[in-house]
Amino acid sequence: MIKLVDITKYYSSGYVKTFALRDINLEVKEGEFMTVMGPSGAGKSTLLYILGMLDTPSSGEYHFFDQKVHRLSEKQLSELHKNHIGFVFQSYHLIDDLTVYENLETPLLYKKVKGAERKSKVAEMLDRFQVVAKKDLFPNQLSGGQQQKVAVARAVITNPKLILADEPTGNLNTKEGQEIMELFKELNEEGTTIIQVTHSEKNASYGRRIVNLLDGWIVD
């Protein structure tokens, strides 16, 4: 499904180049549940953003199914991204001005899904993630765990092939974190590929494969 060949990412500020990723070679098969681990600044998030097509590598090749991602225009990238990839963040990142219902609806709007279908999909997600009662509340009226549930729901509502999660339990207490991880496990069992970044060994245990990063290198 995903093949990275010699992916390098650096940022230049003035005369200094800071490397975030160096010569990453990685293959991810459909249906995998992979965990990326490593200390702060190891390049985990950068890798995730590149996989999610929100950031572009400085060099190297990125193959997504049969598409050469590194050759695509911004518009094509955004098209690919919106049809196949869902994102979950540590700090939930819901849109503050929208209710739970509207937050879930927005990705469908961008995919130009028709009204009736949109309604049933949103209803389905509310039901599945047990947030029906909260649908008219705004994000700041929810607890962290609830917000993250909504964020996961928003990520899966478009039926993405790949879910990328950046420390999804980082801001949650143990019980909430567990709930979220159970959700990911469920989704993975249904066939969604999941790549998560985490510090927690416990969370990593939900996945079947671990990739360790250190200073931008894969160290195994």
Add this chain to the structure above:
Amino acid sequence: MFKNYLKVAFRNLRRHKVYSLINILGLSIGMACFLLIIFYIQFQRSYDNFHENRKNIYQVVRVNMRGEDIDRRVNTGAPLAPLMLENLSGIDKAVRFTCFRGELIGHGEKRFIERHFFFADESVFDVFNFPLNQGDSDTALEDPFSVVITEETAQRYFGDDNPLDKTLTYQLHAKKFDFKITGVLAEVPRNSHLEFDFIASYQSLRAIAGEWFMTKHWDSPTWTYVLLPEGYESGKLEQLLPDFSERHVDKWSFAAVSHELLPLEDVYFRSPGPDIGRSGNSQFLFVLTIISAFILLIACINFMNLSTARSGSRAKEIGLRKVIGAQRPQLVRQFIGESLVNSFLAMILAIFLVELFLPTFNNFIGGELKINLLKNSAYLLTMLLTAFVVGILAGSYPALFLSSFKPVSVLKGRLRSGGSAVLIRKILVVGQFVMSIALIASSVFVFQQINFIKNRELGFNKNQVITIPIRDRSVRERYELLKNKWLQDPNILAVTASSMEPGVTSQNGIEVKTRDADDIDMGIIYVDHDYVRTLEIELARGRDFSKDISTDATQAILVNEAALEVFGWEDGLGQQMELYFKREGKIIPQYQGTVVGIIRNFNFRDLTTPMQPILLKIDRSMFYYTMIRVNSSRLNESINSLKRTWREFQFDYPFEFTFLEDDMNNVYRNTDNFAAVTRYGTFWAILISCLGLFGLASFSVEKRTKEIGIRKVLGASVPGLIRLINIDFLRLVALANIAAWPLAYYAVIRFLQYFAYRISIQIWVFLLAGGVAILVSLFTVSFQALKAARANPVDTLRYE
């Protein structure tokens, strides 16, 4: 999708109340000012557009040529129209209007002096669209001594009675005629340059003004309009006019006379005068357009600046939307949509503001503007278009800027307000202040100029002079008695009479033959003894007219110093001259006289024209105004005394009076209105600029909260911090000054061209404008800065 955008837009408004208020209020004030001025301009531009034939109607302009001098006038004579119809093909119809301004019209006990009694050819109703409510426009003016009147006039004379077939008595000088009312006009639109209360059949003039007036008088208060066939080129007709004029029109004293055609749509703004009715100044309109554009632009810039300044708080949302699938065009649409929501909200508020401002605004412009937004589709369209254009314009830059954020940068917290955004914002602020400062400076100059004009040394004393028009021969004949009776009251200091009201009406012309030259064209004022004394004109040499010297009444002439130059005389006293008219090539002698005194130049015309040479000569038959200097501390008693005496004489005409000073100020009413609108616009422009600056400063302070906290921990004082925050803005305002001054200079130079006597452009006005802008911005920014500087650094730093 659209609903989603709307929701976000409204929630955003609610969440950021102060910001929204500043944004929408600023925009709506800008829009309201813009709309008022635009409506006024639209109204002015709409003059005479209600005539179906407007494209084919032309006003005939008389062109008098004498050597290099070309003098264009729109008053012609009664013989012109019939001659044109007879001798020129390609004229469908012609209409003459004649108006003497100031006849006494009566019905029973009700008598009024009327200034808008028009005589017009029957074809008036075929050429122009002045529909009748009662009567038949095909036959209403067929018979001599028939008249149609306006609804308002009917109300004045007849109340609610049906005026049809009733009789009005018309009195010009001592002659009286009865007119039969044959029709009542529907309301004449306010945007008509022709302004009348009565239209009487033209043939009546034959009896009233005489045969000579109808066939030989080429310079009467008569205006001629022609209607050309649909699609006929006016140029073709104009080619024939020189030859036609040469053959049929009396040249009087001019070397040559010809005619030109002025399209109806140009008459209101470009007619060379004397005006038949209302006239406008297109130059003022041009300046007003610029002012209104400035105000709207300033408001738009506010909007853009505040939106981009606030981008930090929107950045997360933008990044997220991109992460969950939004593409750039969708985001651009969202932000433009939001901007449109704001703009339309502002427009709704602006409509209320327009209603609120309208009375004040009307005061400035002379009460012309009536706004019925629902009835007038042009106004409605203007509003919708304004809201739309402002929404797009103000939203475009923020939309493009905001939608360009890279989601990764936003979400990783790497977003810094980019250098280019800050630069553009600075440029916009500078642009805003350039406009404000230019407006301040210009309005000060306009104010100075108008004051200068009004308080200028005129060469005579216009204060405490009462003017009473002499409309009737019976008054003129008993003038001497009246004068003596008036003078018995000690409060009445001096009485005189003349052919013109100085600074208000125009002088007569005459040809002069001296020892050295003949055919010198010269202005002349016919006056009574005491003219020089009553108006307090200064005598340079020689003597004033004297009652003790009996020949003075017929032979004495006073000339001003400008006239001396024209004659080429060193001294001038004792010079003999012959005064005459020239008609049909023949000389018609009028007077012979001797110069007995030289007076200083005085401004008998309005001050847009320079001092001109003039002769003063006594001729009682030419008295049209009597002017009375009264005791300023006994004004009411004086007026009552004048009135009492007038009544004792039992003239047909009722007593009426004006103050010379008021009459003269009325001449500058247009200019006054213009100045008032400029001041008004300037005030709001500055206010809106400050509103924007206030918002911008608050964001700037917010962004620098951490910096301010650290500086405070390091020991910075409150005044030091305020200075730090102010200095950024002050630099911008200072820069704006440099750009604004040449702009204002150029604008003022253009404005001053309109006047013969101009103020000098002084540097302190520019400095003042800059100073005001700097002070106002200092005040605005300091308010925000003080708040930030006094905050406890512990709080602000923890927040980070």
